[in-house]
Amino acid sequence: MKRILRRIVVSHRLTGLIVCLGMAALFAFESPQPAALLKEKPLVVFVAGDHEYSGEQTLPLIAAELAKNYGLRTKVLKSYPDQNAEKDIPGLEALKEADLAIFFLRWRQLPPEQLQYIDEYLNSGKPVMGFRTSTHAFNFPKGHPSEAWNAFGERAFGSPPGWGKAGHTHYGHNSTTDVTVIAEAAKHPILTGVPASFHAASWLYRVRPDYPPQDAVPLLLGKSVNPDKAAIDNPVAWTWKNKANAKVFFTTLGHPEDFRQEGVQRLTVNAVHWLLGKPVPKKWKGKIDINVPYRGIVK
Template sequence: MIRIPVAAIARKFSLVLCLLAVGVSTGFGQTKNKQPLVVFVAGDHEYSGEQTLPLIAAELERNYGFRTRVITSSPNQNAETNIPGLEVLREADLAIFFLRWRQLPPEQLQYIDEYLNSGKPVMGFRTSTHAFNYPKGHASEAWNAFGERAFGSPPGWGKAGHTHYGHESTTDVSVMANAAKHPILTGVKPAFHVPSWLYHVRPDYPPTDATLLLMGKSVNPDKAAIENPVAWTWTNKAGAKVFFTTLGHPEDFQEEGLQRLTVNAIHWLLAKPVPKKWKGKIDIQVPYRGIVK
C-alpha cells in the first residue's frame, strides 16, 4: 500500500483552495467571478426596455459566458424617481443604459456618477440620449445632458435639433463603407430595415472623433429628412470606450442585424473577441406599447 503523508495532502488541498479563491483555473474551469458582469439599467416609458433587455441578458449568460444583472424602474416603467439596485454598478464591468426622462434622487445618481467617472465602458440605447429630465433650476439639472457626457449624443431632447421624423416613418439602415471591417459589425448585413423612426442627431452629434458604424435613412418622414448616424463608437472624456445606438424600438430587436450588433458591441467594449460563430437569432417578441400612463 502506498502511504501519502497527511501533511502533503493538506498542503495540496490548501493550494487548490487558494487557486479557487483568486479565480485561477484548476482543471475544473474558471470560477464564476472571472466572468465579466454586465449591468443593464432600464426605465424608458415607451420602448419596453425592461422586457427586451432581460432577453438579451439571458442570451449573454446562456451562450456567451457573461454574468448579468437587469435593474429597472420601480414599481413600473413610468416610475421616474426610483431605480432600486443601482449600487450594483460598483461591481459592473460594463453598464448598459436604456432610460428616458428619469428624475432620480441624488443618492441613486451617485452610483451612476461613480460609474461614469471610473472610465469603465458604457453602452446605451435610443432614449438614453434624453435619459433625465429635471426642471430648470433643479439641483440635478446638469444630468439632463447625460447623453452628451456618456455617449456623445445630443444633450437632451429637442436641443441641437434632436427630434425624429414621425411615428408613421420607419428606417433603412446601412453599414458605413469605411467601417465595414469593424469588429462590432461582424456578421451584420450591409443593409437592413427597422420599424423605428429615425432620430435626428446631426449636425453636431456624435462628436467628430466618434467612429460612425451605421447610417439611417428615414422612410415616409413627416418632414424634410436627412441621413443620420444610428450607431457609433467613441471614447468619452472619462476615457471610457463607448457604443451607442439610436435604435431600440422593441420591434427593432426582432431584426437579427441589431441583435448581432448588440452582442458584438458588448464583447468589443469588454475587450473580448467578437464571436466568430453566431449562436442564432434571439427570440424577442415584444410589441411596441407607446407611452401608457
C-alpha cells in the same frame, strides 16, 4: 554493527521525508487551489426605464442570452413600480461592481443618492452602452439641483445633450428607417455578421450636424422612410471614447421590432464583447427569441 544499521535506517527515513516534502512543495506550486484558477465572469448591468419602447422587457431577454450562451454575469435594474415611474430605480449600487453598464432610459428624475451611483460609474472610465431614448435619459425642470443631468447623453455617449437640444428630433411616428453599414467601418468587430443593409421600425433620430462628436466612429447610417419633414441621413450607431476615457457604443435604434432582427441582436452582442475587451463571438449562438410588442407612451 547494530549502530551502523540504525544510522542507515535513520538516514533512509530522513532522505524519504525530504523527498516527500520536496514533492509536496512542488505539487503545491504547480497545482494551486482551484479557486485561484477561476476568474470571475464580467458583470453587465442593464438599467431600464423608458416609458415607450418596452426596454424593461427586451433587455432581460438579451441579458439572459448573454448569461446562458456567452459566459457573462448579468443584472437588470428597472424603474419601480413600472416603466412610468420616473423617480426610483432600485439596486443601482450594483454599478459599483459592474464591468459594463447598459442604459435604456427616458426622462427619469432620480434622487441624488441614486444619481450618485451613475455618476461614480461614469467617472470610473469603465465602458458604457446606450439605446435610443438614453439621449434624453433625464428630464429635470429648469433650476432643479440635478438639471445638469439632462445632458447625460452628451456626457456618456456623445449624443445631443437632451431632447430638442442641438436640433435633436425625429421624423414622425409614421416613418421608419433604412439602415446601411458605413463602408469605412465595415470591418469593425461590432459589425461582424450584421447585414450590409436592413430596415428598422425605429423612426430616425436627428443628431446631426453636431453629434456624434468628430472623434466618434460612425458604424451605421440611417435614411428616413416616409418622413414628416425634410430629412437628412443620420448615424444610428457609433463608438467613441468619452471624457472619462471610457469606451462607448451607442445606437438610436431600440424599437422592440428592431430587437427581433437577428442583425440587431448580433450588433448588440458584439458591442457588449467589444466594450468588455473580449473578442466578438467566433460562433453565433443563434437568433434570440424576442417578441415584445411596442407599447407607446401609456400613462
